[in-house]
Amino acid sequence: MNYHWNWSIFLEQVKSGDETYLDWLLTGLGWTLALSLTAWALALTIGIVVGALRSTPSRLLVAIGNAWVELFRNIPLLVQMFLWFFVVPEFLPRDWSLWVKQEMPAKEFVTAALCLGFFTSARIAEQVRAGVGSLPRGQRDAALALGLTLPQAYRQVLLPQALRIVIPPLTSEFMNVFKNSSVAFAIGVLELTFQARQMQEDSEQGIETYLAVTLLYFICAFSANRGMAWIEARSRVPGLIARTN
Amino acid sequence: MIEIRNVSKWYGQTQVLANASTHVAKGEVVVVCGPSGSGKSTLIKCVNGLEPFTEGTITVDGVSVGDPKTDLPRLRARVGMVFQHFELFPHMSVEQNLALAQVKVLGRSKEEALARGAVLLDRVGLRDHATKFPGQLSGGQQQRVAIARALAMDPICLLFDEPTSALDPEMIGEVLDVMVELAQEGMTMMCVTHEMGFARKVARRVVFMDHGEIVEDAPTGAFFDAPASERAKTFLSRILRH
Ligand SMILES: Nc1ncnc2c1ncn2[C@@H]1O[C@H](COP(=O)(O)OP(=O)(O)OP(=O)(O)O)[C@@H](O)[C@H]1O
Ligand SMILES: [Mg+2]
Numbered sequence A: 001m002n003y004h005w006n007w008s009i010f011l012e013q014v015k016s017g018d019e020t021y022l023d024w025l026l027t028g029l030g031w032t033l034a035l036s037l038t039a040w041a042l043a044l045t046i047g048i049v050v051g052a053l054r055s056t057p058s059r060l061l062v063a064i065g066n067a068w069v070e071l072f073r074n075i076p077l078l079v080q081m082f083l084w085f086f087v088v089p090e091f092l093p094r095d096w097s098l099w100v101k102q103e104m105p106a107k108e109f110v111t112a113a114l115c116l117g118f119f120t121s122a123r124i125a126e127q128v129r130a131g132v133g134s135l136p137r138g139q140r141d142a143a144l145a146l147g148l149t150l151p152q153a154y155r156q157v158l159l160p161q162a163l164r165i166v167i168p169p170l171t172s173e174f175m176n177v178f179k180n181s182s183v184a185f186a187i188g189v190l191e192l193t194f195q196a197r198q199m200q201e202d203s204e205q206g207i208e209t210y211l212a213v214t215l216l217y218f219i220c221a222f223s224a225n226r227g228m229a230w231i232e233a234r235s236r237v238p239g240l241i242a243r244t245n
Numbered sequence B: 001m002i003e004i005r006n007v008s009k010w011y012g013q014t015q016v017l018a019n020a021s022t023h024v025a026k027g028e029v030v031v032v033c034g035p036s037g038s039g040k041s042t043l044i045k046c047v048n049g050l051e052p053f054t055e056g057t058i059t060v061d062g063v064s065v066g067d068p069k070t071d072l073p074r075l076r077a078r079v080g081m082v083f084q085h086f087e088l089f090p091h092m093s094v095e096q097n098l099a100l101a102q103v104k105v106l107g108r109s110k111e112e113a114l115a116r117g118a119v120l121l122d123r124v125g126l127r128d129h130a131t132k133f134p135g136q137l138s139g140g141q142q143q144r145v146a147i148a149r150a151l152a153m154d155p156i157c158l159l160f161d162e163p164t165s166a167l168d169p170e171m172i173g174e175v176l177d178v179m180v181e182l183a184q185e186g187m188t189m190m191c192v193t194h195e196m197g198f199a200r201k202v203a204r205r206v207v208f209m210d211h212g213e214i215v216e217d218a219p220t221g222a223f224f225d226a227p228a229s230e231r232a233k234t235f236l237s238r239i240l241r242h
Helices: A007-011 A021-054 A059-073 A077-091 A094-102 A107-133 A137-145 A150-165 A167-187 A192-203 A206-234 B040-047 B072-077 B094-104 B110-123 B139-151 B169-184 B196-202 B220-225 B230-240
Strands: B002-011 B014-024 B029-033 B055-060 B079-082 B157-161 B189-192 B205-210 B213-219
Touching (some): A007 A021, A007 A206, A021 A059, A021 A107, A021 A150, A021 A192, A021 A206, A059 A107, A077 A094, A077 A107, A107 A167, A137 B079, A167 A192, A167 A206, B002 B040, B014 B029, B014 B040, B014 B055, B029 B196, B040 B055, B040 B189, B072 B079, B079 B139, B094 B139, B139 B169, B169 B189, B169 B196, B196 B230, B205 B220, B213 B230
Parallel strands (some): B014 B213, B029 B189, B157 B189
Antiparallel strands (some): B002 B014, B002 B055, B205 B213
16 A cells, blocks of 8 residues: 555644644534534434324324334435425525524534434334333333323333333434434534545545544444443342333 | 223223123222133223223212213322232332322322321331332232332222232232231222132122123122022132132
8 A cells, every 4th residue: 555644644734724633623523522412312302202102092192103203214314414404494484494594503503403313313212112112001000090190101100111121222323323423514514524524635644534533433432332331220220120921 | 989880891893891880889898700801800990991991881989980071190099009910110119109199199298208108018017128129029018019009199999900810829818918907997999809718708799700791799698608690600619629
Protein backbone atom coordinates (compact mmCIF):
# COMPACT_ATOMS: atom_id res chain seq x y z
CA MET A 1 0.00 0.00 0.00
CA ASN A 2 1.48 3.29 -1.09
CA TYR A 3 -0.25 5.53 1.43
CA HIS A 4 1.27 8.46 3.23
CA TRP A 5 0.27 7.94 6.89
CA ASN A 6 -0.05 11.06 8.99
CA TRP A 7 -1.53 10.51 12.43
CA SER A 8 -0.80 14.07 13.51
CA ILE A 9 -3.30 15.28 10.90
CA PHE A 10 -5.91 15.70 13.67
CA LEU A 11 -3.92 18.49 15.26
CA GLU A 12 -3.38 20.38 12.00
CA GLN A 13 -5.47 23.35 10.97
CA VAL A 14 -8.17 22.91 8.39
CA LYS A 15 -7.54 24.60 5.03
CA SER A 16 -10.33 27.11 5.32
CA GLY A 17 -10.06 28.37 8.90
CA ASP A 18 -8.24 28.31 12.19
CA GLU A 19 -9.89 25.20 13.66
CA THR A 20 -8.11 21.85 13.76
CA TYR A 21 -9.51 18.66 12.25
CA LEU A 22 -9.92 17.37 15.78
CA ASP A 23 -12.25 20.32 16.45
CA TRP A 24 -14.33 19.24 13.48
CA LEU A 25 -14.60 15.69 14.70
CA LEU A 26 -15.45 16.73 18.25
CA THR A 27 -18.15 19.07 16.95
CA GLY A 28 -19.47 16.12 14.97
CA LEU A 29 -19.38 13.90 18.03
CA GLY A 30 -21.30 16.55 19.97
CA TRP A 31 -24.07 16.68 17.35
CA THR A 32 -24.15 12.89 17.14
CA LEU A 33 -24.62 12.63 20.89
CA ALA A 34 -27.22 15.40 20.98
CA LEU A 35 -29.13 13.89 18.06
CA SER A 36 -29.01 10.33 19.38
CA LEU A 37 -30.02 11.19 22.93
CA THR A 38 -32.87 13.48 21.83
CA ALA A 39 -34.13 10.83 19.42
CA TRP A 40 -33.82 8.15 22.12
CA ALA A 41 -35.81 10.15 24.67
CA LEU A 42 -38.53 10.74 22.08
CA ALA A 43 -38.48 7.12 20.92
CA LEU A 44 -38.72 5.73 24.42
CA THR A 45 -41.66 7.96 25.35
CA ILE A 46 -43.63 7.34 22.18
CA GLY A 47 -42.59 3.69 21.96
CA ILE A 48 -43.83 2.90 25.46
CA VAL A 49 -47.16 4.66 24.88
CA VAL A 50 -47.73 3.08 21.46
CA GLY A 51 -46.60 -0.34 22.69
CA ALA A 52 -49.00 -0.09 25.62
CA LEU A 53 -51.87 0.95 23.31
CA ARG A 54 -51.22 -2.09 21.15
CA SER A 55 -51.58 -4.40 24.14
CA THR A 56 -54.95 -3.03 25.31
CA PRO A 57 -58.25 -4.81 24.70
CA SER A 58 -59.52 -1.86 22.61
CA ARG A 59 -59.52 -2.62 18.89
CA LEU A 60 -59.36 1.07 17.99
CA LEU A 61 -56.29 1.72 20.13
CA VAL A 62 -54.60 -1.40 18.79
CA ALA A 63 -55.30 -0.28 15.22
CA ILE A 64 -53.85 3.18 15.88
CA GLY A 65 -50.75 1.64 17.42
CA ASN A 66 -50.34 -0.83 14.59
CA ALA A 67 -50.66 1.92 11.98
CA TRP A 68 -47.89 3.89 13.70
CA VAL A 69 -45.57 0.90 13.77
CA GLU A 70 -46.18 -0.13 10.16
CA LEU A 71 -45.75 3.43 8.92
CA PHE A 72 -42.25 3.78 10.29
CA ARG A 73 -41.08 0.22 10.03
CA ASN A 74 -41.61 -0.29 6.33
CA ILE A 75 -39.68 2.65 4.85
CA PRO A 76 -35.86 2.85 4.82
CA LEU A 77 -34.53 5.33 7.35
CA LEU A 78 -32.62 7.33 4.73
CA VAL A 79 -35.79 7.78 2.68
CA GLN A 80 -37.65 8.84 5.84
CA MET A 81 -35.03 11.52 6.44
CA PHE A 82 -35.63 12.94 2.96
CA LEU A 83 -39.40 12.67 3.38
CA TRP A 84 -39.41 14.64 6.61
CA PHE A 85 -36.98 17.19 5.28
CA PHE A 86 -38.22 17.81 1.76
CA VAL A 87 -41.75 16.45 1.50
CA VAL A 88 -43.59 16.85 4.81
CA PRO A 89 -43.10 20.66 5.05
CA GLU A 90 -44.83 21.01 1.66
CA PHE A 91 -47.98 19.42 3.03
CA LEU A 92 -48.24 21.59 6.14
CA PRO A 93 -50.66 24.52 6.20
CA ARG A 94 -49.13 27.43 4.29
CA ASP A 95 -48.04 29.50 7.31
CA TRP A 96 -46.43 26.55 9.05
CA SER A 97 -44.76 25.47 5.87
CA LEU A 98 -43.15 28.88 5.42
CA TRP A 99 -42.09 28.97 9.06
CA VAL A 100 -40.51 25.53 8.88
CA LYS A 101 -38.64 26.31 5.70
CA GLN A 102 -37.44 29.79 6.59
CA GLU A 103 -37.44 30.34 10.33
CA MET A 104 -37.35 27.09 12.28
CA PRO A 105 -34.14 27.10 14.32
CA ALA A 106 -31.75 24.17 13.78
CA LYS A 107 -34.05 22.89 11.07
CA GLU A 108 -31.84 19.96 10.04
CA PHE A 109 -31.28 18.84 13.61
CA VAL A 110 -34.95 19.01 14.61
CA THR A 111 -36.04 17.15 11.50
CA ALA A 112 -33.43 14.44 11.99
CA ALA A 113 -34.26 14.03 15.71
CA LEU A 114 -37.99 13.67 14.98
CA CYS A 115 -37.35 11.26 12.13
CA LEU A 116 -34.91 9.06 14.04
CA GLY A 117 -37.09 9.24 17.17
CA PHE A 118 -40.25 8.16 15.33
CA PHE A 119 -38.42 5.43 13.44
CA THR A 120 -36.97 4.01 16.65
CA SER A 121 -40.26 4.41 18.55
CA ALA A 122 -41.91 1.97 16.15
CA ARG A 123 -39.32 -0.64 17.02
CA ILE A 124 -39.59 0.01 20.75
CA ALA A 125 -43.39 -0.18 20.53
CA GLU A 126 -43.03 -3.67 19.13
CA GLN A 127 -40.80 -4.76 22.02
CA VAL A 128 -43.06 -3.20 24.63
CA ARG A 129 -46.16 -4.83 23.19
CA ALA A 130 -44.46 -8.21 23.26
CA GLY A 131 -43.26 -7.54 26.81
CA VAL A 132 -46.73 -6.72 28.12
CA GLY A 133 -48.16 -9.66 26.18
CA SER A 134 -45.75 -12.04 27.88
CA LEU A 135 -47.06 -11.18 31.35
CA PRO A 136 -49.64 -13.55 32.87
CA ARG A 137 -53.21 -12.32 32.20
CA GLY A 138 -53.81 -12.51 35.95
CA GLN A 139 -51.53 -9.52 36.58
CA ARG A 140 -53.89 -7.21 34.72
CA ASP A 141 -56.88 -8.81 36.45
CA ALA A 142 -55.29 -8.43 39.88
CA ALA A 143 -54.46 -4.77 39.26
CA LEU A 144 -57.98 -4.01 38.02
CA ALA A 145 -59.58 -6.06 40.80
CA LEU A 146 -57.93 -3.75 43.33
CA GLY A 147 -59.73 -0.81 41.76
CA LEU A 148 -56.87 0.57 39.68
CA THR A 149 -57.96 2.08 36.37
CA LEU A 150 -56.49 0.58 33.19
CA PRO A 151 -53.94 3.43 32.81
CA GLN A 152 -52.95 2.99 36.47
CA ALA A 153 -52.61 -0.76 35.96
CA TYR A 154 -50.23 -0.10 33.06
CA ARG A 155 -48.26 2.55 34.89
CA GLN A 156 -47.90 0.71 38.20
CA VAL A 157 -48.06 -2.97 37.38
CA LEU A 158 -47.73 -3.96 33.72
CA LEU A 159 -45.15 -1.57 32.28
CA PRO A 160 -42.65 -1.81 35.15
CA GLN A 161 -42.57 -5.55 34.61
CA ALA A 162 -42.65 -5.45 30.81
CA LEU A 163 -39.83 -2.91 30.62
CA ARG A 164 -37.61 -5.07 32.79
CA ILE A 165 -38.24 -7.97 30.46
CA VAL A 166 -37.39 -6.00 27.33
CA ILE A 167 -34.18 -4.36 28.53
CA PRO A 168 -32.01 -6.65 26.36
CA PRO A 169 -33.75 -5.78 23.06
CA LEU A 170 -33.96 -2.13 24.16
CA THR A 171 -30.20 -2.18 24.62
CA SER A 172 -29.65 -3.01 20.97
CA GLU A 173 -32.15 -0.33 19.96
CA PHE A 174 -30.23 2.22 22.02
CA MET A 175 -26.99 1.19 20.29
CA ASN A 176 -28.77 1.34 16.93
CA VAL A 177 -29.80 4.94 17.56
CA PHE A 178 -26.15 6.01 17.65
CA LYS A 179 -25.36 4.04 14.54
CA ASN A 180 -28.48 5.16 12.67
CA SER A 181 -27.86 8.81 13.54
CA SER A 182 -25.13 8.78 10.86
CA VAL A 183 -27.87 8.87 8.23
CA ALA A 184 -28.63 12.45 9.28
CA PHE A 185 -25.57 13.68 7.34
CA ALA A 186 -27.71 13.30 4.23
CA ILE A 187 -29.88 16.27 5.19
CA GLY A 188 -26.92 18.31 6.39
CA VAL A 189 -26.75 17.74 10.14
CA LEU A 190 -23.15 18.48 11.11
CA GLU A 191 -22.76 15.19 12.94
CA LEU A 192 -19.83 12.82 13.00
CA THR A 193 -20.24 11.25 9.57
CA PHE A 194 -20.77 14.65 7.96
CA GLN A 195 -17.62 15.97 9.59
CA ALA A 196 -15.68 12.87 8.59
CA ARG A 197 -16.55 13.35 4.92
CA GLN A 198 -15.62 16.98 5.16
CA MET A 199 -12.30 16.15 6.82
CA GLN A 200 -11.51 13.46 4.29
CA GLU A 201 -12.00 15.87 1.40
CA ASP A 202 -10.19 18.72 3.08
CA SER A 203 -7.20 16.75 4.40
CA GLU A 204 -7.00 13.88 1.92
CA GLN A 205 -6.16 11.61 4.87
CA GLY A 206 -9.23 9.39 4.51
CA ILE A 207 -7.92 6.34 6.31
CA GLU A 208 -6.97 8.13 9.53
CA THR A 209 -10.24 10.01 9.40
CA TYR A 210 -12.47 6.99 9.11
CA LEU A 211 -10.48 4.94 11.62
CA ALA A 212 -10.93 7.75 14.15
CA VAL A 213 -14.63 8.02 13.39
CA THR A 214 -15.04 4.27 13.65
CA LEU A 215 -13.49 4.39 17.10
CA LEU A 216 -15.78 7.24 18.19
CA TYR A 217 -18.94 5.41 17.02
CA PHE A 218 -17.71 2.27 18.72
CA ILE A 219 -17.24 4.14 22.00
CA CYS A 220 -20.75 5.62 21.75
CA ALA A 221 -22.46 2.29 21.10
CA PHE A 222 -20.37 0.50 23.67
CA SER A 223 -21.17 3.12 26.34
CA ALA A 224 -24.85 2.76 25.49
CA ASN A 225 -24.53 -0.97 26.02
CA ARG A 226 -22.75 -0.56 29.38
CA GLY A 227 -25.26 2.06 30.51
CA MET A 228 -28.17 -0.27 29.82
CA ALA A 229 -26.39 -3.14 31.57
CA TRP A 230 -26.07 -0.90 34.61
CA ILE A 231 -29.78 -0.06 34.51
CA GLU A 232 -30.63 -3.73 34.13
CA ALA A 233 -28.55 -4.65 37.18
CA ARG A 234 -30.09 -1.85 39.22
CA SER A 235 -33.66 -2.75 38.33
CA ARG A 236 -33.28 -6.43 39.05
CA VAL A 237 -35.94 -7.69 41.44
CA PRO A 238 -34.93 -10.01 44.30
CA GLY A 239 -36.30 -13.51 43.90
CA LEU A 240 -37.86 -12.87 40.50
CA ILE A 241 -37.66 -15.73 38.07
CA ALA A 242 -39.73 -15.89 34.93
CA ARG A 243 -43.02 -17.61 35.65
CA THR A 244 -44.26 -20.21 33.25
CA ASN A 245 -47.98 -20.43 33.82
CA MET B 1 -74.90 -8.41 48.82
CA ILE B 2 -74.19 -10.23 45.53
CA GLU B 3 -77.17 -10.89 43.23
CA ILE B 4 -76.63 -12.84 40.00
CA ARG B 5 -79.75 -13.02 37.82
CA ASN B 6 -80.08 -15.01 34.60
CA VAL B 7 -76.53 -14.38 33.47
CA SER B 8 -75.43 -15.82 30.14
CA LYS B 9 -72.17 -15.42 28.32
CA TRP B 10 -70.92 -16.57 24.94
CA TYR B 11 -67.43 -16.66 23.51
CA GLY B 12 -68.41 -16.47 19.85
CA GLN B 13 -70.47 -19.61 19.32
CA THR B 14 -69.67 -21.35 22.61
CA GLN B 15 -71.83 -20.63 25.61
CA VAL B 16 -69.79 -20.52 28.83
CA LEU B 17 -72.55 -19.31 31.18
CA ALA B 18 -76.14 -20.41 30.73
CA ASN B 19 -78.83 -18.48 32.55
CA ALA B 20 -76.97 -18.58 35.87
CA SER B 21 -78.69 -17.19 38.95
CA THR B 22 -77.57 -17.23 42.55
CA HIS B 23 -76.89 -14.84 45.40
CA VAL B 24 -74.67 -14.29 48.41
CA ALA B 25 -76.24 -12.53 51.38
CA LYS B 26 -74.29 -10.27 53.71
CA GLY B 27 -72.10 -12.28 56.06
CA GLU B 28 -72.66 -15.48 54.09
CA VAL B 29 -70.11 -17.86 52.59
CA VAL B 30 -71.08 -19.55 49.34
CA VAL B 31 -68.84 -22.18 47.74
CA VAL B 32 -68.89 -22.70 43.99
CA CYS B 33 -67.65 -26.02 42.63
CA GLY B 34 -67.84 -28.04 39.44
CA PRO B 35 -65.68 -29.81 36.89
CA SER B 36 -62.88 -28.07 34.98
CA GLY B 37 -64.22 -25.78 32.26
CA SER B 38 -67.67 -25.53 33.83
CA GLY B 39 -67.48 -21.72 34.01
CA LYS B 40 -66.65 -21.13 37.67
CA SER B 41 -63.85 -18.65 37.03
CA THR B 42 -65.90 -16.91 34.38
CA LEU B 43 -68.84 -16.51 36.75
CA ILE B 44 -66.78 -15.13 39.60
CA LYS B 45 -64.95 -12.72 37.30
CA CYS B 46 -68.30 -11.43 36.08
CA VAL B 47 -69.11 -10.39 39.64
CA ASN B 48 -66.46 -7.63 39.66
CA GLY B 49 -66.68 -6.96 35.95
CA LEU B 50 -63.34 -8.49 34.97
CA GLU B 51 -65.32 -10.48 32.41
CA PRO B 52 -68.21 -8.87 30.56
CA PHE B 53 -71.37 -10.94 30.22
CA THR B 54 -73.85 -11.06 27.41
CA GLU B 55 -77.21 -11.29 29.20
CA GLY B 56 -78.66 -10.91 32.66
CA THR B 57 -77.81 -8.67 35.60
CA ILE B 58 -75.38 -8.77 38.48
CA THR B 59 -75.60 -6.33 41.36
CA VAL B 60 -73.12 -5.96 44.19
CA ASP B 61 -74.36 -3.98 47.17
CA GLY B 62 -77.08 -2.62 44.91
CA VAL B 63 -74.67 -1.46 42.18
CA SER B 64 -75.27 -2.97 38.74
CA VAL B 65 -72.02 -4.41 37.38
CA GLY B 66 -73.10 -4.61 33.74
CA ASP B 67 -74.42 -1.05 33.60
CA PRO B 68 -72.09 1.01 31.36
CA LYS B 69 -72.63 3.97 33.68
CA THR B 70 -71.20 2.12 36.68
CA ASP B 71 -67.79 3.28 37.85
CA LEU B 72 -66.17 -0.17 37.75
CA PRO B 73 -62.85 0.76 39.38
CA ARG B 74 -64.78 2.21 42.30
CA LEU B 75 -66.90 -0.90 42.66
CA ARG B 76 -63.90 -3.20 42.36
CA ALA B 77 -62.07 -1.30 45.06
CA ARG B 78 -64.80 -2.48 47.44
CA VAL B 79 -64.77 -6.10 46.26
CA GLY B 80 -61.64 -8.08 47.14
CA MET B 81 -60.41 -10.83 44.86
CA VAL B 82 -57.93 -13.65 45.46
CA PHE B 83 -56.56 -15.63 42.51
CA GLN B 84 -55.38 -19.17 41.93
CA HIS B 85 -51.86 -18.01 41.07
CA PHE B 86 -51.72 -15.31 43.79
CA GLU B 87 -50.92 -12.53 41.29
CA LEU B 88 -48.81 -10.53 43.66
CA PHE B 89 -46.89 -7.85 41.79
CA PRO B 90 -43.42 -9.42 41.57
CA HIS B 91 -41.53 -6.14 41.15
CA MET B 92 -42.82 -4.76 44.46
CA SER B 93 -42.03 -5.75 48.00
CA VAL B 94 -44.77 -7.29 50.13
CA GLU B 95 -45.53 -4.00 51.87
CA GLN B 96 -45.64 -2.14 48.54
CA ASN B 97 -48.06 -4.76 47.22
CA LEU B 98 -50.32 -4.03 50.18
CA ALA B 99 -49.96 -0.26 49.94
CA LEU B 100 -50.31 0.31 46.18
CA ALA B 101 -54.09 0.39 45.78
CA GLN B 102 -54.66 1.94 49.20
CA VAL B 103 -52.62 4.93 48.06
CA LYS B 104 -53.62 5.06 44.37
CA VAL B 105 -57.29 4.16 44.72
CA LEU B 106 -58.37 5.04 48.25
CA GLY B 107 -56.07 8.06 48.48
CA ARG B 108 -54.58 7.04 51.81
CA SER B 109 -51.21 8.47 52.73
CA LYS B 110 -48.17 6.26 52.30
CA GLU B 111 -47.68 5.99 56.10
CA GLU B 112 -51.32 5.16 56.70
CA ALA B 113 -51.23 2.49 53.98
CA LEU B 114 -48.06 0.90 55.30
CA ALA B 115 -49.47 0.87 58.83
CA ARG B 116 -52.71 -0.76 57.69
CA GLY B 117 -50.67 -3.25 55.66
CA ALA B 118 -48.53 -4.12 58.68
CA VAL B 119 -51.61 -4.89 60.76
CA LEU B 120 -52.94 -7.23 58.08
CA LEU B 121 -49.60 -8.92 57.51
CA ASP B 122 -49.46 -9.61 61.22
CA ARG B 123 -52.92 -11.03 61.04
CA VAL B 124 -52.00 -13.55 58.33
CA GLY B 125 -48.86 -14.45 60.27
CA LEU B 126 -46.30 -12.75 58.04
CA ARG B 127 -45.19 -9.79 60.11
CA ASP B 128 -41.50 -10.42 59.45
CA HIS B 129 -41.81 -10.57 55.67
CA ALA B 130 -42.86 -6.99 54.86
CA THR B 131 -39.74 -6.03 52.96
CA LYS B 132 -39.33 -9.29 51.07
CA PHE B 133 -40.34 -9.69 47.44
CA PRO B 134 -43.01 -12.19 46.33
CA GLY B 135 -40.40 -14.34 44.61
CA GLN B 136 -38.74 -14.90 47.96
CA LEU B 137 -41.86 -16.38 49.57
CA SER B 138 -43.43 -19.84 49.42
CA GLY B 139 -46.73 -20.31 47.62
CA GLY B 140 -48.69 -20.45 50.86
CA GLN B 141 -47.05 -17.27 52.10
CA GLN B 142 -47.74 -15.52 48.79
CA GLN B 143 -51.40 -16.47 48.93
CA ARG B 144 -51.69 -15.15 52.49
CA VAL B 145 -50.12 -11.88 51.33
CA ALA B 146 -52.66 -11.79 48.50
CA ILE B 147 -55.49 -12.17 51.03
CA ALA B 148 -53.98 -9.40 53.15
CA ARG B 149 -53.72 -7.21 50.04
CA ALA B 150 -57.43 -7.69 49.38
CA LEU B 151 -58.30 -7.00 53.02
CA ALA B 152 -56.24 -3.81 53.05
CA MET B 153 -58.93 -2.22 50.88
CA ASP B 154 -61.55 -2.88 53.62
CA PRO B 155 -63.74 -4.79 51.15
CA ILE B 156 -67.45 -5.38 51.63
CA CYS B 157 -67.04 -8.92 50.24
CA LEU B 158 -64.32 -11.23 48.98
CA LEU B 159 -64.16 -13.38 45.83
CA PHE B 160 -61.84 -16.40 45.74
CA ASP B 161 -60.97 -18.32 42.58
CA GLU B 162 -59.44 -21.65 43.58
CA PRO B 163 -57.11 -20.06 46.12
CA THR B 164 -55.46 -23.32 47.15
CA SER B 165 -55.34 -25.33 43.95
CA ALA B 166 -51.89 -24.09 42.91
CA LEU B 167 -50.42 -24.89 46.33
CA ASP B 168 -48.42 -27.85 47.52
CA PRO B 169 -50.56 -29.94 49.88
CA GLU B 170 -48.63 -28.93 53.00
CA MET B 171 -49.40 -25.25 52.38
CA ILE B 172 -53.12 -25.56 51.78
CA GLY B 173 -53.90 -25.62 55.49
CA GLU B 174 -52.28 -22.28 56.32
CA VAL B 175 -54.35 -20.54 53.64
CA LEU B 176 -57.62 -22.28 54.54
CA ASP B 177 -57.08 -21.34 58.20
CA VAL B 178 -57.03 -17.67 57.25
CA MET B 179 -60.16 -18.11 55.12
CA VAL B 180 -62.03 -19.94 57.88
CA GLU B 181 -61.15 -17.17 60.32
CA LEU B 182 -62.47 -14.56 57.92
CA ALA B 183 -65.69 -16.52 57.46
CA GLN B 184 -66.19 -16.85 61.19
CA GLU B 185 -65.76 -13.10 61.58
CA GLY B 186 -68.68 -12.62 59.23
CA MET B 187 -66.93 -11.70 55.98
CA THR B 188 -69.14 -12.15 52.93
CA MET B 189 -67.37 -14.60 50.65
CA MET B 190 -67.93 -16.28 47.30
CA CYS B 191 -65.35 -19.04 46.93
CA VAL B 192 -64.62 -21.22 43.95
CA THR B 193 -62.91 -24.17 45.59
CA HIS B 194 -62.81 -27.93 45.70
CA GLU B 195 -61.86 -27.98 49.39
CA MET B 196 -64.96 -29.74 50.60
CA GLY B 197 -63.76 -29.71 54.22
CA PHE B 198 -63.73 -25.93 54.03
CA ALA B 199 -67.18 -25.91 52.46
CA ARG B 200 -68.65 -28.13 55.16
CA LYS B 201 -67.14 -26.01 57.88
CA VAL B 202 -68.15 -22.49 56.84
CA ALA B 203 -70.31 -22.47 53.71
CA ARG B 204 -73.98 -21.63 54.02
CA ARG B 205 -74.67 -22.95 50.51
CA VAL B 206 -72.89 -24.82 47.76
CA VAL B 207 -73.38 -23.94 44.12
CA PHE B 208 -72.57 -26.74 41.69
CA MET B 209 -71.85 -25.82 38.06
CA ASP B 210 -71.51 -27.91 34.93
CA HIS B 211 -71.24 -26.72 31.32
CA GLY B 212 -71.92 -23.10 32.30
CA GLU B 213 -75.13 -24.01 34.10
CA ILE B 214 -75.86 -23.79 37.80
CA VAL B 215 -77.09 -27.33 38.32
CA GLU B 216 -77.53 -27.17 42.09
CA ASP B 217 -77.71 -24.38 44.61
CA ALA B 218 -78.35 -26.01 47.96
CA PRO B 219 -77.65 -25.60 51.66
CA THR B 220 -74.27 -27.19 52.43
CA GLY B 221 -75.60 -30.13 54.45
CA ALA B 222 -78.21 -31.02 51.87
CA PHE B 223 -75.71 -30.78 49.02
CA PHE B 224 -73.30 -33.24 50.60
CA ASP B 225 -75.82 -35.64 52.09
CA ALA B 226 -78.30 -35.79 49.28
CA PRO B 227 -77.22 -34.16 46.00
CA ALA B 228 -80.25 -33.92 43.76
CA SER B 229 -78.62 -34.42 40.37
CA GLU B 230 -76.67 -37.31 38.90
CA ARG B 231 -73.98 -34.89 37.73
CA ALA B 232 -73.36 -33.61 41.26
CA LYS B 233 -73.28 -37.15 42.62
CA THR B 234 -70.67 -38.20 40.07
CA PHE B 235 -68.65 -35.04 40.75
CA LEU B 236 -68.76 -35.53 44.52
CA SER B 237 -67.80 -39.17 44.37
CA ARG B 238 -64.88 -38.27 42.15
CA ILE B 239 -63.43 -35.51 44.32
CA LEU B 240 -64.21 -37.04 47.70
CA ARG B 241 -62.30 -40.18 46.78
CA HIS B 242 -59.01 -38.27 46.94
N1 LIG C 1 -61.03 -16.36 26.14
C1 LIG C 1 -61.79 -17.45 25.92
N2 LIG C 1 -62.23 -17.75 24.69
C2 LIG C 1 -62.99 -18.84 24.46
N3 LIG C 1 -63.37 -19.68 25.42
C3 LIG C 1 -62.97 -19.44 26.67
C4 LIG C 1 -62.16 -18.31 27.00
N4 LIG C 1 -61.93 -18.34 28.33
C5 LIG C 1 -62.56 -19.44 28.80
N5 LIG C 1 -63.19 -20.10 27.82
C6 LIG C 1 -64.01 -21.32 27.98
O1 LIG C 1 -64.99 -21.05 28.91
C7 LIG C 1 -65.29 -22.20 29.66
C8 LIG C 1 -65.31 -21.90 31.12
O2 LIG C 1 -64.01 -21.52 31.55
P1 LIG C 1 -63.69 -21.24 33.07
O3 LIG C 1 -62.26 -20.84 33.15
O4 LIG C 1 -64.68 -20.30 33.62
O5 LIG C 1 -63.87 -22.66 33.73
P2 LIG C 1 -63.56 -23.13 35.20
O6 LIG C 1 -64.78 -23.74 35.71
O7 LIG C 1 -62.99 -22.00 35.97
O8 LIG C 1 -62.46 -24.24 34.96
P3 LIG C 1 -61.19 -24.61 35.87
O9 LIG C 1 -61.67 -25.49 36.97
O10 LIG C 1 -60.31 -25.36 34.90
O11 LIG C 1 -60.57 -23.34 36.34
C9 LIG C 1 -64.25 -23.24 29.29
O12 LIG C 1 -64.86 -24.20 28.47
C10 LIG C 1 -63.22 -22.47 28.53
O13 LIG C 1 -62.67 -23.27 27.52
MG1 LIG D 1 -61.09 -21.62 36.85
